[in-house]
Amino acid sequence: MYMVKNETLHIRVNETVKANAENTLSKLGISISDAVTMLLYQIPLVGGMPFDLKIPVTDEALYKKLKNGMKQVNEGKVMDADTAMSKIGEKHGFSR
Numbered sequence: 001m002y003m004v005k006n007e008t009l010h011i012r013v014n015e016t017v018k019a020n021a022e023n024t025l026s027k028l029g030i031s032i033s034d035a036v037t038m039l040l041y042q043i044p045l046v047g048g049m050p051f052d053l054k055i056p057v058t059d060e061a062l063y064k065k066l067k068n069g070m071k072q073v074n075e076g077k078v079m080d081a082d083t084a085m086s087k088i089g090e091k092h093g094f095s096r
Contacts, residue, residue, distance in 0.1 A: 005037075009036065018032070021035070
């Protein structure tokens with residue numbers, strides 16, 4: 001179904017961000033206008049942004065997680081991949 005485009009959006013973006021987006025989108029045969037339109041269609045369909053919005057992990061937080069992971073390895077709190085996949089399957093109701 002075609003809808004008439006009768007509204008205009010004026011947005012400010014960094015020129016490098018715009019150029020990078022245009023370059024990528026052109027390879028897909030999509031204009032920035034079409035990409036924004038796709039985004040606006042998806043928002044009500046999925047009830048929000050159609051991608052995860054996350055706060056980037058800082059180096060300090062990443063280091064803390066890695067350190068905790070190494071501590072678990074050193075304590076022998078590890079399992080082989082088959083066991084891990086079986087446990088994940090049990091938890092989420094699927095099998096390999």
